[in-house]
Amino acid sequence: MHDPFVIALPDINNHAPANLETVFSIGNGHFGIRASDPLSHSATGGTIVNGFFETAPITYGESAYGYAKNHQTIINLPDLRAVTVTDEAGAAFTTQKLVSQELDLHTGLLTTEMILATLDGKRLHLQLTEAIGQTNQNVAALQYTFTPLSFSGKITVTKKLAFYQAAVTDDDPRKARAVQSLQIDDMAVDQGQAIQITTASTHLRVQMALSVPETTTLDLTQNQATEFFVGAEVGPVGNADGDYPTLVLPPDLGTVAEDGQQYWQQVWAQGTVDITGDKPLAQGIHYNIFQLNSSAGRDGHTNISAKGVSGVGYEGHYFWDTEMYMLPYFILTQPTIAKQLLAYRYHILPQAKERARTLGVTNGALFAWRTINGEEASAYYPAGTAQYHIDADIAYGIGQYYAATGDLDFITKMGFEMIVETARFWANFGSWFIKDGKKVFGFFDVTGPDEYTALVDNNYYTNRMAQHNLELVGQLIKAFQDAGQALPVSVSEKEQADFEIIADNIYLPYNQEHQINAQDDSFFDKPVWPFAETPKENYPLLLHYHPLMIYRHQVNKQADTLLADYLFFDDVPTDQLQREYDYYESVTTHDSSLSRAIFSALAARLGMGAKAYSYFMDTARMDLTDLQGNTADGLHLANLGGSWLSIVTGFAGLHYTADNLTITNHLPENWEKLAFKCQYQGRQLQVSMSHFGTEVTVLAGDPLDITIDGVQQKIAAQ
Missing domain, CATH: 1.50.10.10 (Glycosyltransferase)
Structure with missing residues (x-):
């Protein structure tokens, strides 16, 4: 226990889902990914882009000259980890047990293992390995490995850039307000899927893309581990009316993981x-x-x-x-x-x-x-x-x-x-x-x-x-x-x-x-x-x-x-x-x-x-x-x-x-x-x-x- 360069579940006091999302989050200064349960569609999970925000007028009961005029609120974007998994009959797998979660501080790799189950007792083992680009700060790679435990057949994996935000009702001034004034547009792409998120007041935009279509069928009849790779792109924050660079998805997990490992080697060598x-x-x-x-x-x-x-x-x-x-x-x-x-x-x-x-x-x-x-x-x-x-x-x-x-x-x-x-x-x-x-x-x-x-x-x-x-x-x-x-x-x-x-x-x-x-x-x-x-x-x-x-x-x-x-x-x-x-x-x-x-x-x-x-x-x-x-x-x-x-x-x-x-x-x-x-x-x-x-x-x-x-x-x- 307490490996100096690995954070694991036994090292964490509070295993509440939102707390684990924070502790195991990974980032690169441009964006971060909260470590949500990928099957829960968590309202607190998501992708956070540094400097991508919306404004809304501050309402004062009694205002005065010089008061701040607008809230500025960072936006929680679609969760890159989220998936839906169903069997051939449409029965959904949910997380039965979080087996392990480890963040390797030497490499930046986050690995999550869990047991998935349907209501009628079918079970899968899922390992999710996640890396985020450090030199190329616009990319992430997620590899889902499904292994049948008490199941044989095909599964459908649904992977979609979707919002699961919930309204914030807490009066704690340290919490963020919910943002409702977003325009979300699907984009036509040759591969996978992409969306553009545009803010109404600040006139900013971010594009996000995944390398896979919304649904993919995987054959688990051979009782072997089956990999499902997802390349992700989170573009820069740009003006709504300006030019925007073409998104380039990463080819595989290894490319992004190697980039991250080299970056962290430099960090530890210098400090x-x-x-x-x-x-x-x-x-x-x-x-x-x-x-x-x-x-x-x-x-x-x-x-x-x-x-x-x-x-x-x-x-x-x-x-x-x-x-x-x-x-x-x-x-x-x-x-x-x-x-x-x-x-x-x-x-x-x-x-x-x-x-x-x-x-x-x-x-x-x-x-x-x-x-x-x-x-x-x-x-x-x-x-x-x-x-x-x-x-x-x-x-x-x-x-x-x-x-x-x-x-x-x-x-x-x-x-x-x-x-x-x-x-x-x-x-x-x-x-x-x-x-x-x-x-x-x-x-x-x-x-x-x-x-x-x-x-x-x-x-x-x-x-x-x-x-x-x-x-x-x-x-x-x-x-x-x-x-x-x-x-x-x-x-x-x-x-x-x-x-x-x-x-x-x-x-x-x-x-x-x-x-x-x-x-x-x-x-x-x-x-x-x-x-x-x-x-x-x-x-x-x-x-x-x-x-x-x-x-x-x-x-x-x-x-x-x-x-x-x-x-x-x-x-x-x-x-x-x-x-x-x-x-x-x-x-x-x-x-x-x-x-x-x-x-x-x-x-x-x-x-x-x-x-x-x-x-x-x-x-x-x-x-x-x-x-x-x-x-x-x-x-x-x-x-x-x-x-x-x-x-x-x-x-x-x-x-x-x-x-x-x-x-x-x-x-x-x-x-x-x-x-x-x-x-x-x-x-x-x-x-x-x-x-x-x-x-x-x-x-x-x-x-x-x-x-x-x-x-x-x-x-x-x-």
């Missing part, structure tokens, strides 16, 4: 993480890395939604999760994909500029809190648009990408403009005021990462991130000057000086009583949430209490001030950091899946090994154990990235700037060894640590100056 001494956690982190790579948009026009391509939860929207929890993994292991994720933000910069104007900010850009097409889709602005920190989050991601790669070409073409426009937003959005007799700069009526504390003044995280955003402008201007290049976006000397003055004077709230950074100006004036009186079944709080009740208490959904401490570790002395950790941990519910990874990484840095390990255990296998109770809606992608952060930046203490890379050994007691690969400034590195020391090897690239466990070293290439 594997190996834990010796804890097989369940080793399996968990491998699964998380696998699904991160399966979900990331690679074309510069799509991103990573909150559920990736594993489900339609959160309506397929992109959030700040990408830059803060998932991008770090790609920066240090797959920098080409990291660049494409940031390129998506550049392509929606015009919408961000327009959004800033709507908010009354005359210069700069404000990126949408939740979106697919760049327009704001959050109907609840206190926990949506008010999270202005997304601007600084994106800027932080760009800065980290540049520090790790030195890719000045990207900064020239895309990155610098985003940094400047977000800095301009902060300079125009904020205000000067007097605090303790000193003139300072701050931001009012904002919401930080903690969505249980909304519309406050001077959220510490927001202010610190805005400060960093403003400082980045000067750092990148110097990089252009050092390279002898002109600025790609004009920034006057006065504007640069203004950015520096504002950054130097940004107000960072501090609580004298507790001797810690204050989450915001009013946080410590509020009563602490009555945790002792809150029953376990009332978590998450957002589903059981009015927002205003939550807002008037000290209670955190997730790390907020501590997230700033995590990102800017040198800001706070260790004794103060310990006080902050202790206090904010006491008022945090971890109702957000984004929370535990940060608490784990900080605990590791603070030397609290047992606590760091406990939080990490929750992050590493969150979806395999269904810890949050809603994996059926899709994987928690930010947590998948967070588990990698817990290991690499927590237990391995990795921290970098453009000038230095630091590794500090915080290996958990019950691990024998930790080894991982990463890339830094054109070098491929192997980091290995045990309780006896830390070793860093330069596998490729130039010699490296690095700080290992507090000692500055120079490591030559292998």
Whole structure:
């Protein structure tokens, strides 16, 4: 049990069909296939295409100027796994037993075995082997192998591109709405079948094709295994009125499987993480890395939604999760994909500029809190648009990408403009005021990462991130000057000086009583949430209490001030950091899946090994154990990235700037060894640590100056 590179049914806590559909889903960044029971015609099964969405007007009881106008909802397309199987008399076979299901993380192959039966006792064994293209991201291959058990005769296999959607009646705001405004057209093809799905409002289309006709007869009279191969094509997202490429179906399972295997070999060669001494956690982190790579948009026009391509939860929207929890993994292991994720933000910069104007900010850009097409889709602005920190989050991601790669070409073409426009937003959005007799700069009526504390003044995280955003402008201007290049976006000397003055004077709230950074100006004036009186079944709080009740208490959904401490570790002395950790941990519910990874990484840095390990255990296998109770809606992608952060930046203490890379050994007691690969400034590195020391090897690239466990070293290439 717990093969580090194979996920099987015994590894999963919750065997409810919708949960298994999510956990065993496979994808390639363009589309994903949920692992439905192929004979059940599941309403929650289906094919999810990254960036294929429909809009519908948001209905407000009382609307106001500047509210988000339209829902944006990703569409669950026909289930590529679904089949109907009948005998010669028309009796239907249904699933009698799910025998096994295995996802091979080395190859990307998903294998499902089940027993099928009719009401009168005829039985078949079905093995479904499934692969999805990684180089050619438009194809999938499914091979059904039928073996008679107590049956001899012919069967009819019906395979059709059909919708089995059900209306969503749940009030949970994390679930997706049903989409009813689709036009579905059959297409004339020489082989098999094809359909075109067109959206009424967004005027987008996707074509899907299968290599087989709707019905096929198979002869099972010889009592032998009989294969039924289906090649599938899921075309790109295109404009309804534009040209569309010709669909090309894969010839066989082997072609698609080999493509996938080569891709995964590269992924593990560039960014594997190996834990010796804890097989369940080793399996968990491998699964998380696998699904991160399966979900990331690679074309510069799509991103990573909150559920990736594993489900339609959160309506397929992109959030700040990408830059803060998932991008770090790609920066240090797959920098080409990291660049494409940031390129998506550049392509929606015009919408961000327009959004800033709507908010009354005359210069700069404000990126949408939740979106697919760049327009704001959050109907609840206190926990949506008010999270202005997304601007600084994106800027932080760009800065980290540049520090790790030195890719000045990207900064020239895309990155610098985003940094400047977000800095301009902060300079125009904020205000000067007097605090303790000193003139300072701050931001009012904002919401930080903690969505249980909304519309406050001077959220510490927001202010610190805005400060960093403003400082980045000067750092990148110097990089252009050092390279002898002109600025790609004009920034006057006065504007640069203004950015520096504002950054130097940004107000960072501090609580004298507790001797810690204050989450915001009013946080410590509020009563602490009555945790002792809150029953376990009332978590998450957002589903059981009015927002205003939550807002008037000290209670955190997730790390907020501590997230700033995590990102800017040198800001706070260790004794103060310990006080902050202790206090904010006491008022945090971890109702957000984004929370535990940060608490784990900080605990590791603070030397609290047992606590760091406990939080990490929750992050590493969150979806395999269904810890949050809603994996059926899709994987928690930010947590998948967070588990990698817990290991690499927590237990391995990795921290970098453009000038230095630091590794500090915080290996958990019950691990024998930790080894991982990463890339830094054109070098491929192997980091290995045990309780006896830390070793860093330069596998490729130039010699490296690095700080290992507090000692500055120079490591030559292998």
